[in-house]
Amino acid sequence: MNMLRQRLSRWIQARVLQGVVPGPHDIAIRKNLRVPMDDGAELLADLITPLGDTDPQLPTIVIRGPYGRSGPVANQARALAREGFPVLFQSCRGTWGSDGVFTPQIDEQRDGIATHRWVRKQPWCTGSVVTYGPSYMGFTQWAVAGKLQNEDPANAPDALCLLVTMPDFGAITWDNAAFSLRNALGWTQMMDRMIHRQLLALALGQLRPDGKLRKAFDALPLADGDRIANGRRVHWYQDWVAHERLTDQYWTQQSHTASVPDVTAPVFMITGWYDIFLPWQLRNYAQLVEAGRSPRLTLGPWGHISRGMGAPTINESVSFLREHFTGAPSTRVAPVRAYLTGAEHWHDLQSWPPPGTVTDVRYLQSEGGLATELPEGGTTRYIYDPADPTPALGGPSLQPNSGPVDNTAHERRDDVTVFRDEPLGAPVTVAGEPVARIRFRSSQPSADLFVRICDVHPDGRSMTVCDGIRRIGSIGSAATDPEPDADGFREVEVRLWPTFHRFGSGHRISVQISSGAHPRYARNPGSGEPAVSAVTLHRATQEISHDTPAPSRIDLPVWSS
Incomplete structure (x- = not known):
């Protein structure tokens, strides 16, 4: 019966984690271990251990999350155990039998610290302890790593595997307000x-x-x-x-961004160009580099839950941990592996963004063009009606369909404006965070600017590359709103999702501007009232200025490989 269970478990792993060959070890699972917290609560955890002879240098892996101890992440935990790692998989407070009330993010630091201290005292702990996991399971890693390193380094994680995640969920909940x-x-x-x-x-x-x-x-x-x-x-x-304000104590108490540079343990990050956390994860990577660390980074053609990410996640995490704890040879030729969309191949890079990027400024023209030359002036107008909000078309989400979509029909809407350059005579590679600087005026006190870059193919398809949003005139944006000039225009800076994309010869670079992407982002009623209670919708006339000395433009980080 045990042999049958092992075979079934391996078969399930192979089906769920496509491309992952189950490791050599059978596994044993001790369910519902009770892990004591400092306040007397007990959190349930499963201990998954490899059977047979294992390398004693391999660390014990801790995974903490709220989604239960079965399902896709459980398959990842079992895949790691089959490679020889003991794995403790714990359910967060108030979830799946663990005591207490689940309040997202708030309790993860204190509970995570208590768990790490408990794990190191257990007879099955191998001596070194590392953390692993995607999304919320990555947040729980950030919650403890820097604080323990500063205050209790003996119990700090010895390495982190951070997958499609970030240390401050407030920043994505209120994305640029x-x-x-x-x-x-x-x-x-x-x-x-x-x-x-x-x-x-x-x-x-x-x-x-x-x-x-x-x-x-x-x-x-x-x-x-x-x-x-x-x-x-x-x-x-x-x-x-x-x-609405990210400076509220409610949000600052659960942000761990400031402690990212304090993490001295080896860090492996994996994410995708269409992941919901991408901009912030790459900024965390930059924080570590600036602090003198050497994080490892993989950037692939994936969204938040893309199945194609399963094999790279397991295989690269295992290689990373073996390299650091057993002295196994590195499988990487460079710290960064990044997939170049448009060209559809991988690059090995020394850092991200790749060295040698230069800013290519392209101005939005009043007649709908996009050019390196200054515009002749003028204004582009459109109407935004929150009663018929501009719909979201694709974009990063918690759904599997987060990749590029064709914007052709969407761009015919009256509330979407489009600016396109001429067909390219040679390929152009954009590598980094494009920044739109739009001279903008609204007839209402509050408005959103949603900016998207598209790759217009010779056959007419207008495919998403990346996008970003910024709200002005709201409670959450008040501290950072640009001041209007004498004509009421503000230069609004919109930072777009990072990208690594090649526009092919004959393709056109397109910039799309609207005032919403509902329901990806809640529609802006226009009044500037508190979002929690606003009910009245206000139709707005939006204007984009092309007049000098500060005409609307987009700055593209262009890389020559």
Whole structure:
């Protein structure tokens, strides 16, 4: 029977983690270990250990997350154990049998620290302890690593494997002051169903569009979204929509960005060009480099839950850990591996962005062009109506379909403006964070600027490359809003998602501007009222200036390989 279970487990792993060859070890699982916290709560964990002779130099791996101890991440934990690593997989406070109430992000530092101290005292601990995991399981790593390194280095992680993650979920919840509605409310519905064990509704929600969630996306005020999606209030969602300022203590208490440079342990990062956390993860990478660390980074053609990321995640994590703890030879020729979209091949780089990028300034022309020459002036106008909000088309999300989409039909909308250059005579490679600087005026007190770069193919397809948003005139943006000039125009800087993309010869670079991407971001009612309670929608006339001395433009980081 045990042999049959092992074979079945290996078969499931091979199916779920495509491209991962199960390691040589069979595994044993001790379920529901009770890990004591400092306040007396006990969190449940499963211990997955390899059977047979293993290398005693291999570290013990700790994974902490709220999504249960079965499913895709459990398969990753078992894959690591089959490679010889003992793995402790723990459910966060208030989830899957662990004591307490789940309040996202708030308790992870204290609970993580207590867990690390407990693990090192266990007889099965190999002596070294590392952390691993994607998304929220990455946040739980950042929550403890820097603080322990500063205050209790003997219990700090000896290495971190950080996968599609970041240390400050407030920054993505209110992305440049725009509320990330689709992710925030969709995740809230999913987690609330998990906590209340509504497993059938949870499963159906993964298989087909959820009518309640679609209705909730359109709800006003925003505070009603959780009630419509879930049939009840969810305390953390209410906190999220009520705290627009990232400087509020609610958000600062759960941000671990400042402690990133304190992490001295080896770090491996993996992410994708279409991941929801990409900009912040690359800024964390830059923090580590600036602090003199040597993080390893892989950037692939993936979204947040792309199946194609499974094999690189496991294989590269295992290689990274073996290299650092057993002296195995490195499998990398450079610290950074990055997939060049458009050309569809990998590059080995010494750093990110790659050395040698230069800023290529392209000006938005009043007649819809995009050129290196200064425009002759003029204004581009469009109407934004939050009662019929500009819809989101693709873009990074918690869904599997986050990759490039064709924007051709979308760009025909009256509330979307498009600026295109002439067909390129030679390829152009953009590597880094493009920055749009739009001289902008709205007839309403508050407005959003959503900017997207597209690759227009010779056959007419306008395919997404990257995008970004910025809100002005709101409670959350007040401290950073640019001042208007005498004509009421503000130079609004919009930083776009990082990209590594080659525009081929004959292709055209296109810049798309609108004032929303609903429901990816909650529509801006226009009034500047608190988002939690605003219900009245205000139609807005938006204007983009092409007049000197500061005409609207986009700065492209161009790389010559």
